[in-house]
Amino acid sequence: MSLLEIEDLAVTFGGRTAAVRGVSLGVEPGETHCLVGESGCGKSVTALAVMGLLAPGAARRATRLRFAGNDLLTLSDRGMARLRGNTMSMIFQEPVTSLNPAFTVGSQMAEVMTRHKRVSRSAALERAVELMGRVGITAPELRLGQFPHQLSGGLRQRVMIAMALMCDPQLLVADEPTTALDVTVQAQILRLLASLKRDFGLAILLITHDLGIVARVADRVSVMYAGEVVERAATADLFAAPQHPYTRGLLSCVPVPGKVQRDRPLGSIPGVVPTIAPGFAGCAFRSRCAHAEATCAHEISRRSAGAGHDYLCRLAPRESALQPA
Amino acid sequence: MNAAIEVAKLRREFVLRAGLFEARRRVIAVDDVSFTVPVGSVLGIVGESGCGKSTLARLILGLLAPTAGSATVAGKRLSDLDRKARARLIQPVFQDPFASLNPRRRIRDIVALPLVAQGTFARADVARRVARVLERVGLSSEMAERMPAELSGGQRQRVAIARALVLEPRIVICDEPTSALDVSVQAQILNLLGDLRRDLNLTYIFISHNLAVVEHLASEVAVMYLGRIVERRETDALFREPRHPYTQALLASVLTPEPGRGVPDVGLGDALPDPANIPAGCRFHPRCRIAVAQCRSVPPTPVVADGGGMVECHLA
Amino acid sequence: MSAPAVVQVAPEAQQLARPSRVGRAGFALGLAIVGVILLAALVGNALIPQDPFAQDLNNRLQPPFWMEGAQPAHLFGTDQLGRDYLARLVYGARISLLIGTLTVITSGLIGITLGVLGGFFGGRVDDVVLFAITTRLSIPVVLVALAVVGLMGSSFSLVVATLGLLLWDRFAVVARATTMQVRTLDYVNAAWCAGASTAHILLREILPNIASHLAVVATLEMALAILLEAALSFLGLGVPPPLPSWGLMIAEGKDYMFFSPWVIMIPGIALVLLVLAINLVGDGLRNILATGQR
Numbered sequence: 001m002s003l004l005e006i007e008d009l010a011v012t013f014g015g016r017t018a019a020v021r022g023v024s025l026g027v028e029p030g031e032t033h034c035l036v037g038e039s040g041c042g043k044s045v046t047a048l049a050v051m052g053l054l055a056p057g058a059a060r061r062a063t064r065l066r067f068a069g070n071d072l073l074t075l076s077d078r079g080m081a082r083l084r085g086n087t088m089s090m091i092f093q094e095p096v097t098s099l100n101p102a103f104t105v106g107s108q109m110a111e112v113m114t115r116h117k118r119v120s121r122s123a124a125l126e127r128a129v130e131l132m133g134r135v136g137i138t139a140p141e142l143r144l145g146q147f148p149h150q151l152s153g154g155l156r157q158r159v160m161i162a163m164a165l166m167c168d169p170q171l172l173v174a175d176e177p178t179t180a181l182d183v184t185v186q187a188q189i190l191r192l193l194a195s196l197k198r199d200f201g202l203a204i205l206l207i208t209h210d211l212g213i214v215a216r217v218a219d220r221v222s223v224m225y226a227g228e229v230v231e232r233a234a235t236a237d238l239f240a241a242p243q244h245p246y247t248r249g250l251l252s253c254v255p256v257p258g259k260v261q262r263d264r265p266l267g268s269i270p271g272v273v274p275t276i277a278p279g280f281a282g283c284a285f286r287s288r289c290a291h292a293e294a295t296c297a298h299e300i301s302r303r304s305a306g307a308g309h310d311y312l313c314r315l316a317p318r319e320s321a322l323q324p325a
Numbered sequence: 326m327n328a329a330i331e332v333a334k335l336r337r338e339f340v341l342r343a344g345l346f347e348a349r350r351r352v353i354a355v356d357d358v359s360f361t362v363p364v365g366s367v368l369g370i371v372g373e374s375g376c377g378k379s380t381l382a383r384l385i386l387g388l389l390a391p392t393a394g395s396a397t398v399a400g401k402r403l404s405d406l407d408r409k410a411r412a413r414l415i416q417p418v419f420q421d422p423f424a425s426l427n428p429r430r431r432i433r434d435i436v437a438l439p440l441v442a443q444g445t446f447a448r449a450d451v452a453r454r455v456a457r458v459l460e461r462v463g464l465s466s467e468m469a470e471r472m473p474a475e476l477s478g479g480q481r482q483r484v485a486i487a488r489a490l491v492l493e494p495r496i497v498i499c500d501e502p503t504s505a506l507d508v509s510v511q512a513q514i515l516n517l518l519g520d521l522r523r524d525l526n527l528t529y530i531f532i533s534h535n536l537a538v539v540e541h542l543a544s545e546v547a548v549m550y551l552g553r554i555v556e557r558r559e560t561d562a563l564f565r566e567p568r569h570p571y572t573q574a575l576l577a578s579v580l581t582p583e584p585g586r587g588v589p590d591v592g593l594g595d596a597l598p599d600p601a602n603i604p605a606g607c608r609f610h611p612r613c614r615i616a617v618a619q620c621r622s623v624p625p626t627p628v629v630a631d632g633g634g635m636v637e638c639h640l641a
Numbered sequence: 642m643s644a645p646a647v648v649q650v651a652p653e654a655q656q657l658a659r660p661s662r663v664g665r666a667g668f669a670l671g672l673a674i675v676g677v678i679l680l681a682a683l684v685g686n687a688l689i690p691q692d693p694f695a696q697d698l699n700n701r702l703q704p705p706f707w708m709e710g711a712q713p714a715h716l717f718g719t720d721q722l723g724r725d726y727l728a729r730l731v732y733g734a735r736i737s738l739l740i741g742t743l744t745v746i747t748s749g750l751i752g753i754t755l756g757v758l759g760g761f762f763g764g765r766v767d768d769v770v771l772f773a774i775t776t777r778l779s780i781p782v783v784l785v786a787l788a789v790v791g792l793m794g795s796s797f798s799l800v801v802a803t804l805g806l807l808l809w810d811r812f813a814v815v816a817r818a819t820t821m822q823v824r825t826l827d828y829v830n831a832a833w834c835a836g837a838s839t840a841h842i843l844l845r846e847i848l849p850n851i852a853s854h855l856a857v858v859a860t861l862e863m864a865l866a867i868l869l870e871a872a873l874s875f876l877g878l879g880v881p882p883p884l885p886s887w888g889l890m891i892a893e894g895k896d897y898m899f900f901s902p903w904v905i906m907i908p909g910i911a912l913v914l915l916v917l918a919i920n921l922v923g924d925g926l927r928n929i930l931a932t933g934q935r
Binding site for chain 1: 373374477478479480507508509510511512513515516519534536537538540541542560564574575576577578579580581582583584585586587588589590591593
């Protein structure tokens with residue numbers, strides 16, 4: 001049984017904007033599953049919906065939403081609060097705003113543990129030191145008494161990761177955890193996440209727009225566009241034989257250092273991401289797709305391109321990988 | 326060589342006002358930076374946070390006054406020029422498309438501002454130039470009547486580019502112009518910038534942390550670290566054979582979309598760069614994997630590399 | 642006081658929060674009440690035939706229409722000198738609103754100028770502005786107002802000048818904080834690089850983008866000015882009689898509180914309603930701003 005099962009999740013804001021329209025995905029224990037898409041595609045909203053952190057005014061619906069045997073759809077606020085920070089944790093994009101500036105690092109970290117487990121504050125602080133060392137923070141005892149503004153962005157992000165691990169979660173939801181960081185720090189943080197997965201069997205739902213991260217870190221990938229998952233595959237399959245025109249377009253846009261051809265323009269996807277109102281039918285990508293036809297305005301069925309690889313398009317599966325741009 | 330802009334020993338210090346009992350600290354954000362950019366070419370400047378690339382851009386644009394050094398365009402020192410004359414020579418394109426356009430003004434007024442500020446253009450002339458430049462960047466004329474909030478990120482960045490070009494400057498400073506955009510839109514803007522440069526014979530100084538983007542657009546690349554340029558080489562040479570250990574680490578940490586290769590160990594260690602606490606000797610030595618005793622005490626001097634570039638390292 | 646957030650949020654990132662129904666109802670109610678009072682102030686005395694200053698000692702303290710013995714000629718009764726109450730009330734509305742508006746204009750000009758200059762230029766200029774604000778904050782407003790008026794005699798223009806010169810601090814603080822935030826935004830930098838003059842940047846780039854926050858401050862300062870003027874008039878140190886300031890009417894009515902309670906109740910309620918309405922409008926404005934400038 002999957003650790004996290006999402007089936008047909010839909011989130012609507014104020015009855016007017018359908019941010020998520022029928023997302024289904026599963027995360028296995030110990031697996032890193034990447035949810036990739038550009039801004040406005042609904043990936044962050046999906047994560048917030050899973051964690052029960054949506055703002056009031058957002059309507060959430062799903063056929064199934066289960067985590068570690070709990071039915072998240074029917075769980076009360078208290079029940080969710082018992083899970084959050086405990087068996088499922090989340091880390092966010094902006095290290096500046098994710099830590100409370102009014103409290104020391106140590107007290108924030110200890111609070112996570114004392115809330116969920118019956119341990120003393122000193123025991124919690126000890127674990128905090130242990131975890132900070134584990135995530136590569138130097139002089140962890142010193143950090144306990146420091147305030148977030150005294151730490152750099154990379155350090156704050158590590159503190160957030162350590163904080164998320166205090167109670168040994170089974171699932172870590174990471175919303176663009178390295179986007180605001182320098183590229184060298186990003187590499188270190190991602191290596192850290194990979195080692196956690198190896199050593200603790202931590203499952204990670206990693207949300208990102210960066211296909212490089214996806215390629216290097218993910219076991220499975222779900223590509224989102226305008227609130228839907230348009231393609232799902234194991235990482236190697238996705239890059240070897242991308243099926244959906246959006247996925248293919250996205251891959252052709254990303255310049256690869258060392259393979260850049262300066263005299264030829266970069267591939268791009270014309271047009272902009274549409275805003276979808278409830279009741280929209282058909283393929284959301286059709287206004288930007290070179291292969292669009294009249295049938296694309298009607299409901300598209302999910303096609304399979306091999307084991308564990310499916311996509312939402314009328315086109316038949318293609319064998320070829322992307323041609324070099 | 327026909328130089329569009331010559332920067333000589335540009336330096337900018339900040340004094341941090343500390344608390345009552347701490348001594349005041351000096352931060353050297355830009356430390357004796359010099360380079361020349363030939364007309365019609367693109368100099369890419371890369372580096373991570375704290376390296377001073379944004380401060381350098383602001384110095385050249387005149388948003389900050391240098392503590393020492395100068396920038397010269399067309400034989401004139403920029404600090405000698407008033408703002409209107411400077412505006413005719415250099416214009417910026419900033420990173421955040423949501424913050425670089427005044428939300429209370431219409432697109433046509435935003436793009437017309439550089440012309441209007443000069444005070445020498447007739448109204449009809451202004452309108453004509455605005456229409457022409459909007460068309461050049463791929464925006465329809467009816468966009469001119471809209472407000473920024475009605476445009477997407479990519480469209481707003483096009484407006485920013487139009488505003489930068491309306492005075493027909495020689496040099497455009499692009500400070501991370503695509504970093505806040507989606508990947509698919511990023512490619513559109515980069516293609517546009519490339520076309521405009523070719524058509525109008527512009528010179529760019531292109532600042533970015535994205536090495537692949539820089540490789541695509543730039544003819545020469547300068548790598549900055551803690552306020553100094555540690556390596557400056559012709560693009561292909563730099564990417565093929567980086568000489569400075571920091572450049573090597575930067576290139577190694579770029580995650581290309583090639584599955585199965587895992588995340589590289591960049592080997593930079595845990596010490597973090599702090600512009601207020603620049604290490605003695607070579608400023609990179611605490612994080613350098615090949616540092617020797619000399620690196621800890623003696624600052625390296627620039628060494629001319631093959632093809633006219635430079636590297637600042639004892640061991641390069 | 643925390644600085645209001647001026648930095649824009651990208652449209653995709655807004656989670657479409659809207660003010661609650663109660664908030665919106667409050668705003669609408671506030672606007673309605675202010676509208677009614679404003680209308681009364683503008684045209685009231687033209688519509689009501691009675692002269693607010695005409696004394697009629699035979700007709701003192703006539704009760705208002707909802708009590709026994711009311712006279713049809715005087716809908717709200719008469720005061721202790723026989724003057725028609727409704728006419729005085731409506732005239733008083735004019736005074737309150739006029740003082741509120743003039744004070745806000747004066748203090749707004751002073752405070753916004755100081756705040757924007759200090760926030761934009763920083764350095765020495767900002768030091769001077771901060772010193773001015775701190776000095777002003779350490780002055781007890783009511784005491785100074787009392788002292789000035791006590792020394793120089795009460796008059797309409799003196800009250801306006803005094804309050805205007807004393808109540809600019811909140812304008813200055815908010816203008817300074819918002820200017821400092823907006824100044825770092827790239828469109829200001831772009832205007833600078835485009836060669837725009839400093840005057841243009843201050844007036845066309847910065848000011849329009851902080852105006853909405855200043856409007857909120859203006860409504861609150863107006864309410865405060867009206868209350869302060871009423872307090873001064875109550876003490877006999879505000880607008881001179883026979884001008885029917887509501888504060889003065891309350892003061893005059895306190896002697897007859899137990900026998901003719903309407904003399905003190907009516908202006909009191911009117912004052913509460915006006916100040917409450919202005920505050921509701923200010924709150925509503927702030928809510929509109931906080932939820933994304935709709």
